[in-house]
Structures are given as structure tokens and as C-alpha cells.
Amino acid sequence: MKKDTQIVLWRAALILGGLGFVEASVRLGWINPFFLASPLQAIGVLWSQLVSGNALYLIWVTLYEIAAALLISTVVGLLVGFVLWRYQLIGASYELFLAALFSSPVILAYPVFLVFFGRTSAAVIVLSSFFGLVPIIMNTKSAFQHVNPILVQVGASMNLSRQRMFRHILLPAAAPTIFSGFRLGLTYILKSVLGLEYVIQVGGVGMWLSDAAFRFEVGEVYAGLVGTTLLSILFLFMINHAEMKVRK
Numbered sequence: 110m111k112k113d114t115q116i117v118l119w120r121a122a123l124i125l126g127g128l129g130f131v132e133a134s135v136r137l138g139w140i141n142p143f144f145l146a147s148p149l150q151a152i153g154v155l156w157s158q159l160v161s162g163n164a165l166y167l168i169w170v171t172l173y174e175i176a177a178a179l180l181i182s183t184v185v186g187l188l189v190g191f192v193l194w195r196y197q198l199i200g201a202s203y204e205l206f207l208a209a210l211f212s213s214p215v216i217l218a219y220p221v222f223l224v225f226f227g228r229t230s231a232a233v234i235v236l237s238s239f240f241g242l243v244p245i246i247m248n249t250k251s252a253f254q255h256v257n258p259i260l261v262q263v264g265a266s267m268n269l270s271r272q273r274m275f276r277h278i279l280l281p282a283a284a285p286t287i288f289s290g291f292r293l294g295l296t297y298i299l300k301s302v303l304g305l306e307y308v309i310q311v312g313g314v315g316m317w318l319s320d321a322a323f324r325f326e327v328g329e330v331y332a333g334l335v336g337t338t339l340l341s342i343l344f345l346f347m348i349n350h351a352e353m354k355v356r357k
Contacts, residue, residue: 142327151331158332164317168336170230171302171313175344177234178298182241183291189242190249190290204250207243215239219305228311237301241294248290252283288352295344303337314340 128148134140135147146154158164193199219236226232256279264278306315314333321329 144327146328146331148331148335150328151335154328155332155335158329164332164336167313167317168340171306171315171337172340174230174233174237174302174306174313175295175298175340178237178302179241179291179295179344181234181238182245182294182298185238186242186245186290186294187249187287190246191253193246193250194253204247207246210239210243216301216304219309223309228309230311230313232309233302233305233311233313236305237298240297240301244293244297245287245290248286248293249283252286252290253279255286256282284352288348291348292345295341295348299337299341299344 131140131145132147132149135142135145135150155164159168193203216236219232222232222236226235260278260282261274264274269277302313303315303318305311306313307319308315310316310319314337318330318333321327321333
């Protein structure tokens with residue numbers, strides 16, 4: 110417990126120290142405020158936009174798109190990853206295809222999705238789901254594939270049913286790798302959602318950043334970045350909390 114507290118304190122000191130240095134640099138004129146807003150200014154702009162502007166609605170749109178894309182990627186990714194592990198021939202056949210899909214610039218196909226779904230959040234959600242899908246599939250397959258055989262033998266010696274074997278042996282042992290896939294998928298989904306919002310102007314924080322940059326409102330740009338960071342922390346906290354529940 111003491112070590113964990115020290116880690117949290119050191120982490121907080123590093124973050125606060127970096128923010129304090131940036132704040133001082135902007136206020137003392139070492140950095141031109143035209144290019145970089147101070148952290149306090151960014152937080153102040155974000156708060157004013159939340160209270161009297163439309164930032165709360167834009168954040169809600171982005172939150173909805175990220176959550177929907179992550180949910181689709183998680184459900185489909187877990188199912189496909191489990192099937193690829195359960196049936197080794199199918200897994201070996203499609204593993205190279207998934208790796209190629211993961212490395213391909215799928216985002217360049219966004220005009221096709223706009224044709225099918227229109228200039229709506231649906232296009233952002235469906236396309237962003239692809240970015241989270243592949244790492245979740247690959248990590249799920251790898252997680253079950255590398256479960257310690259001794260654990261499986263112990264479960265078999267206790268005459269556990271398939272359901273109990275999966276719940277109490279396979280799932281807890283595979284959970285760390287599976288949730289690593291969730292985190293990686295979330296990273297790609299965040300980038301995709303914000304990037305598509307920025308480019309095709311469908312609403313959300315990405316559109317807010319694009320509009321603020323066009324108007325040279327530096328404070329609003331960094332306020333949007335602060336809001337994006339808070340959303341990332343929220344989703345990572347939820348994933349870590351779910352992992353602890355599964356591993357118990």
C-alpha cells in the first residue's frame with residue numbers, strides 16, 4: 110500500500126510540475142500565448158463553455174460515439190477472438206488477414222462510409238469500430254491461447270463443467286491480455302472519433318477543436334484537449350474497474 114501511495118504521489122508531482130512549468134512559461138513570456146494557452150486559461154475556458162456554452166453537448170456527442178464504437182468492438186471482438194482460438198484452423202487462416210487489416214489505412218475509406226450512413230454520427234461510430242475491433246480480436250485470441258495448461262489441468266481434475274471452467278479458470282487467466290486489447294482498442298477509437306469529427310464536421314469535441322483552430326481561439330483549442338484527456342481518463346478508469354471485477 111505504501112509503495113502504491115508513493116507511485117501516485119510521484120505521478121501527481123510530475124504532472125503538476127509539468128503543468129506549473131508550462132503555466133509559468135506562458136505567463137513570463139517564454140512561450141508565445143498565441144501558440145500555447147496556459148493550463149489555467151484552458152481550464153477556465155472549458156469551465157465557461159460547460160456552464161454557458163455548448164461544450165457539454167459536444168462532449169456528450171463524443172462520449173456517445175466513443176462508447177458506442179467501444180461497445181461494438183468489444184462484443185464483436187470478444188466473440189470473433191474466442192472463435193479464432195476455439196477453432197485453430199480458422200484462427201490460423203485469418204490471422205494474417207487481420208494483421209494486414211490492422212496495418213492498413215482504413216480511415217481513408219471514410220468517404221465510402223459517408224455515402225452509406227450520411228454525414229452523421231453513425232458513420233463515425235461504424236468506422237471507428239474497425240480501429241478498436243482488430244486489437245481486441247488479436248488480444249482475445251492470444252489471451253486464451255496462452256493460458257497456462259496447468260490451470261486447465263487443475264480445473265479438469267476438479268471435474269469442473271465447461272461453464273465453470275471458463276468462468277473460474279480461463280477467463281481470469283486471460284483477463285490481463287484481453288483488457289490490454291480493450292485499452293489499445295480504446296486508444297485507436299479515441300483517435301478515430303476525434304479525427305473524423307475534426308475532418309467531416311459531424312459534431313463533438315473534434316468539430317469544436319476544428320472550429321476553434323479556424324478562429325484562432327487558442328484557449329478553446331486547449332480547452333477541448335483538456336476535455337478529451339478527461340474523457341480518456343474516464344474510459345480507462347472504467348476498463349480498469351471492469352478488469353478488477355473479472356479477475357476476482
